[in-house]
Amino acid sequence: MRRSHSEAHRVISAHGSHAWVSPVTGPLNSQAVPLKGRALKPVAGDLALLSEPPSSLMELLPRRNALVRAEAHRQKVIAANLDLVIVLVSGEPLFAPELMVRLLATLASEGLPYIIALNKTDLSEETDRARASLRSCLPWPCLPDAEISCIDHEGQDPSSESGTGALVQAIRAQGITNPVVGLVGQSGMGKSSLLNRLIPDAGAQTQAISQALQTGRHTTTVSRAYEWLDVDGWLIDTPGFQTFGIQHLTTEDLLGAFPEWLEIQNKGRCRFYNCQHDQEPGCVLTESLNTMLTEKLVSEDRYQQLQQRLGLWRRLVHELG
Ligand SMILES: Nc1nc2c(ncn2[C@@H]2O[C@H](COP(=O)(O)OP(=O)(O)OP(=O)(O)O)[C@@H](O)[C@H]2O)c(=O)[nH]1
Numbered sequence: 001m002r003r004s005h006s007e008a009h010r011v012i013s014a015h016g017s018h019a020w021v022s023p024v025t026g027p028l029n030s031q032a033v034p035l036k037g038r039a040l041k042p043v044a045g046d047l048a049l050l051s052e053p054p055s056s057l058m059e060l061l062p063r064r065n066a067l068v069r070a071e072a073h074r075q076k077v078i079a080a081n082l083d084l085v086i087v088l089v090s091g092e093p094l095f096a097p098e099l100m101v102r103l104l105a106t107l108a109s110e111g112l113p114y115i116i117a118l119n120k121t122d123l124s125e126e127t128d129r130a131r132a133s134l135r136s137c138l139p140w141p142c143l144p145d146a147e148i149s150c151i152d153h154e155g156q157d158p159s160s161e162s163g164t165g166a167l168v169q170a171i172r173a174q175g176i177t178n179p180v181v182g183l184v185g186q187s188g189m190g191k192s193s194l195l196n197r198l199i200p201d202a203g204a205q206t207q208a209i210s211q212a213l214q215t216g217r218h219t220t221t222v223s224r225a226y227e228w229l230d231v232d233g234w235l236i237d238t239p240g241f242q243t244f245g246i247q248h249l250t251t252e253d254l255l256g257a258f259p260e261w262l263e264i265q266n267k268g269r270c271r272f273y274n275c276q277h278d279q280e281p282g283c284v285l286t287e288s289l290n291t292m293l294t295e296k297l298v299s300e301d302r303y304q305q306l307q308q309r310l311g312l313w314r315r316l317v318h319e320l321g
């Protein structure tokens with residue numbers, strides 16, 4: 001039997017029976033290697049051990065974390081061993097708040113920090129719509145961490161604050177050494193365009209959205225890591241989604257996307273330990289919301305937002321059963 005080569009390799013991308021890997025230490029030196037056995041399912045960001053040359057990928061090291069989507073009968077690992085995730089949204093096509101909440105709950109369940117970036121701010125009306133939509137997926141005050149644009153407009157320096165500079169600053173502000181950053185979002189939000197902007201050598205394929213369907217076209221089909229010298233780390237472009245199954249999550253995990261419920265509930269506990277905050281008697285959450293409105297403790301705007309989020313929460317709780 002072949003021995004594993006001791007040096008760890010980073011999986012840059014994997015497809016079919018091969019993976020592209022590069023040594024974790026030292027300069028980028030990527031090579032394609034066959035997978036040893038069908039059980040191995042590497043994804044971008046995995047760390048792997050190779051056999052002695054002629055190399056094959058023998059073993060995956062345990063993952064620190066993994067970004068997963070799970071439908072009823074199918075799990076898809078999108079990327080592994082991330083330090084930070086950029087969640088990209090846009091107003092054209094308009095992102096779906098519910099998909100965002102599903103993604104944010106998944107990130108929270110893995111303890112993964114994220115930055116929300118609103119792209120395509122060159123489209124002003126669409127961007128206003130997107131800002132309004134953020135109200136249903138983010139806790140108050142619902143602001144993105146960075147507002148960016150990936151296309152050149154007149155007189156704009158692409159890396160300026162109004163270009164993609166705000167995002168790079170937000171990433172540096174996290175103070176992570178050699179960050180491995182995942183770039184995640186619905187299809188058509190502009191992930192690959194952003195990648196090409198941040199790492200001009202990347203040469204990732206991008207594609208116009210479908211005007212008829214107001215969706216992206218699933219242009220990126222496999223996650224792939226790119227060396228990102230500006231932050232001394234890696235950026236992993238991932239395939240966009242139009243659904244996001246969360247069968248791998250519990251109701252508890254879902255709370256990660258609704259931190260305000262914990263705050264609101266600090267007045268006491270619901271009568272039932274497993275209260276879904278739906279129609280149950282003695283639900284402190286529902287009571288607190290009613291008190292907020294009748295005693296004008298919050299603005300009408302904020303109240304509407306909380307009601308909308310409660311509706312979304314209930315729907316997702318029902319789905320998890
Ligand atoms: N107006 C405008 N269009 C943009 C911007 N960024 C990207 N686009 C356009 O949005 C479309 C989709 O961009 P992609 O980069 O392919 O989107 P994606 O998120 O990678 O899509 P998938 O790979 O399908 O997940 C392309 O036509 C881009 O030119 C932007 O800042 N402003």
Ligand SMILES: [Mg+2]
Pocket residue numbers: 191192193205206219220238239240
């Ligand atoms: Mg793409």
Ligand SMILES: [Zn+2]
Pocket residue numbers: 270275276277278280282283284285286
């Ligand atoms: Zn309750």
